[in-house]
Amino acid sequence: MSDVTFMEEKKKTEHRWFEDAMALLMGTSLVSFGVLFLKHAGLLTGGTAGLSLLLHYKYGIAFGIVFFLINLPFYYLAIRRMGLAFTIKTFTAVFLVSTFSSLHDKFITIQDLNPLYAAIFGGFIFGVGFIILFRHKASLGGFNILALYLQDRFSIKAGWLLMGVDITIMxxxxxxxxxxxxxxxxxxxxxxxxxxxxxxxxxxxxx
Structure with a gap:
């Protein structure tokens, strides 16, 4: 395949703005619905979402509020390492997850949820939601950005740092x-x- 043909093919597959917008909407809807499963089963996850759930369980603070506030300090690092476009998408994604996680309870009532079922299907829902966001160059911010920054700046392995954070939360x-x-x-x-x-x-x- 020639360079011209490759560039033409790549141009055809680039996401347009409304495709990114729909992806952010769908991805964050799924992630926030996964959070709903975990909350009702009393389960946790890693990263800033896990820390937000932990504070929600311990102090009764709304998950959406905690999740949004915890992520604020990481946007400066996101701009420096990932660029403005990625940061704007990530800020939007975090805002939508924070908002949707507070809205689901107003539209659906879960009276009995088996914890094992919540763990399995919560993982499924999270996974699909994250893939949608990743494919459109967005994330949910948090410790991932910090880990990548520290890896670049001080050669601290991002994987080990994220594992340490998750273990500490657990x-x-x-x-x-x-x-x-x-x-x-x-x-x-x-x-x-x-x-x-x-x-x-x-x-x-x-x-």
Missing amino acids: LISLSIVSTYQLILSIFCGLVLNLIIALNHRQDRYTV
């Missing part, structure tokens, strides 16, 4: 959730990451 949560809920939370995280690993590979896409 260990602190033992004072709030049961061991069974913690095990299911870890299982939910494994399901989520498996879906992302199997379905989001840069060598399969051109954008």
Whole structure:
């Protein structure tokens, strides 16, 4: 394939603004619905979402408010490392997840939710939501941005730092959730990451 043909093909597959807008709407809707599952089952996840759930369980503060505020300090790093477009999309995604997570309860009532079911399908929903956001060059901010910045600046491995953050959140949560809920939370995280690993590979896409 010639360079001209490749560039033409790449141009054809680039996402347009309304496609990005629809992706942000769909991706954040799914992620926030996954949060609903975890909240009703008393489960956790990693990153800023997990920290937000932890504070929600411990102090009764609305998840959406905590999640939005916790992410604010990371946008400066996002602009420096990822660029303005990525940062705007990420800010929008965080705002929408924060908003939608507070709205779902007004439209759906969950009276009985099996924790194992919540862990499995919560992981499915999270995974699909994240893939949609990643494919449109957006994220949910938080510790991922900090980890990438510290890796560039101080050669601290991002993977190890993120693992340490998640382990710390899980260990602190033992004072709030049961061991069974913690095990299911870890299982939910494994399901989520498996879906992302199997379905989001840069060598399969051109954008």
